[in-house]
């Protein structure tokens with residue numbers, strides 16, 4: 001069923017220290033993701049969606065088990081290696097957009113390319129292309145404070161997509177948006193998924209998002225219910 | 228990338244303007260306080276120099292060995308000529324004869340009987356020749372509490388407290404009983420022209436100020452004086468200059484085998500003054516250190532808060548693939564930039580304010596109602612070379628250190644934790 005496995009999770013357990021003991025946020029999770037998937041982690045609040053997404057994004061490490069992302073074992077990356085994995089291969093989209101307020105739309109989208117040390121002409125081409133995907137070429141000079149919530153999230157999508165990452169991790173990307181805007185950005189992401197074969201992994205409990213997903217992974221209390 | 232960060236720095240006033248203002252204020256205060264304290268200390272030294280040691284002082288060898296006894300039998304003779312040649316040879320300073328003497332002041336009643344009597348310390352200085360240098364130097368004008376400055380021969384100033392003790396007033400006649408240069412008894416009548424306050428109890432207890440010529444007449448010291456004091460024309464004591472003049476003078480005028488030959492010493496050779504110099508250096512050093520420390524804590528905190536405020540941004544940048552080291556370094560560069568700009572601005576402002584107070588002084592006459600000779604009401608700052616670099620300690624070092632310390636938080640926190648700040 002899966003053409004080319006790019007994420008392999010085996011026996012993943014994550015404990016958070018709480019007081020003198022610990023809290024088990026993820027319990028023996030086994031999962032695999034292939035190239036070009038449009039998948040979502042769904043489940044009630046506290047079920048471990050964000051925790052799992054963070055570990056896939058090498059922002060956190062497993063307590064036990066094995067997580068291989070694009071051939072890299074997350075448990076054994078040092079901070080520089082995990083940074084370069086994120087820089088080159090991963091894109092993030094957040095519930096609260098997290099645009100840098102002092103920079104323009106253009107600069108916000110350009111930021112990941114600066115980290116990759118790409119030359120200016122190439123950056124410009126890529127930024128404009130990404131803004132075209134999300135339909136914001138008219139707003140290059142605007143600051144985030146001048147944009148609507150939907151527009152902000154579209155900038156965030158452009159920022160995540162501009163370097164054409166292999167995997168995009170999106171944690172509740174529609175939580176702050178109304179229905180119309182939610183559908184707009186979901187359509188945009190579905191299109192990009194098709195055109196660029198980018199793997200999208202969502203964490204969500206929004207029905208609108210769930211309806212777009214091609215694969216639904218249900219978590220409850222840190223355990224996989226269905227994949 | 229650097230340009231990108233710099234752009235952000237400039238646009239985010241909370242990150243640039245505000246810290247620069249905080250740093251500049253701290254540095255301004257440090258520089259100004261330093262100059263102020265140096266000025267106050269210098270003023271203290273100058274005050275002593277004005278009354279007692281001079282910047283340089285000439286006595287006879289024998290007198291200098293026993294100077295606490297005021298041995299006027301060992302005074303400098305031919306002092307007018309010596310003073311003239313000093314004034315022409317060492318023009319970097321002004322030279323003034325003074326006589327110090329001890330004795331008794333006797334106040335007689337209407338029938339000639341003694342009404343009151345008390346031991347007195349007297350200083351004979353140039354008061355009525357028309358040259359007002361000494362009057363200005365001793366701040367006499369503003370220290371007069373009643374009456375006026377002596378205007379003609381035979382008029383003296385008397386310390387206020389002493390006058391009260393003797394129950395004499397302006398216009399009263401008193402008799403000085405002392406000894407002449409030759410050891411004979413001297414009696415001389417003076418009229419009290421005014422009372423003054425010295426501001427130091429040892430002098431206020433019983434001191435008179437007479438004109439130099441009067442003192443010479445009273446003590447039979449024509450063309451003689453206890454000491455010739457020299458004051459550098461800059462108004463401030465410069466040890467190097469003093470030392471040069473001293474060596475030159477002693478070479479020319481002083482003979483080791485002649486105890487009546489004059490010998491020069493300079494301010495820093497006086498035991499008490501040497502102590503005061505050392506003490507004032509230490510004191511202002513400690514004050515400045517404490518202040519710098521306090522400023523450092525403030526700027527440190529500012530650096531810390533500036534860093535904490537941006538944990539969200541750091542989280543995002545980490546997610547975008549910057550390493551913690553990169554973020555830490557960019558924070559470092561940013562704080563260096565803020566520190567340098569703030570320090571330069573603060574130093575310039577501090578020097579400007581110090582210069583103003585050095586040139587014009589701050590008159591605290593309103594607060595300190597009683598100006599006295601030893602405690603004038605105008606204070607001056609003094610800019611020393613240290614004022615140019617001292618601000619860099621709180622301005623640059625503390626700012627950068629504060630930022631670096633807050634930056635450790637970047638390392639200490641798990642990436643996911645920083646990341647969480649994004650969601651907040």
Ligand SMILES: Nc1ncnc2c1ncn2[C@@H]1O[C@H](COP(=O)(O)OP(=O)(O)OP(=O)(O)O)[C@@H](O)[C@H]1O
Nearest residue numbers: 016017018023025044045046047048049050051052
């Ligand atoms: N750093 C932490 N320390 C302790 N407990 C944590 C930590 N992070 C998460 N948890 C706990 O782990 C569990 C899973 O958290 P997670 O954020 O993954 O849930 P979620 O499924 O994303 O929920 P939501 O839908 O509300 O975002 C929660 O019970 C949470 O309280």
Ligand SMILES: [Mg+2]
Nearest residue numbers: 049050171203
């Ligand atoms: Mg979550």
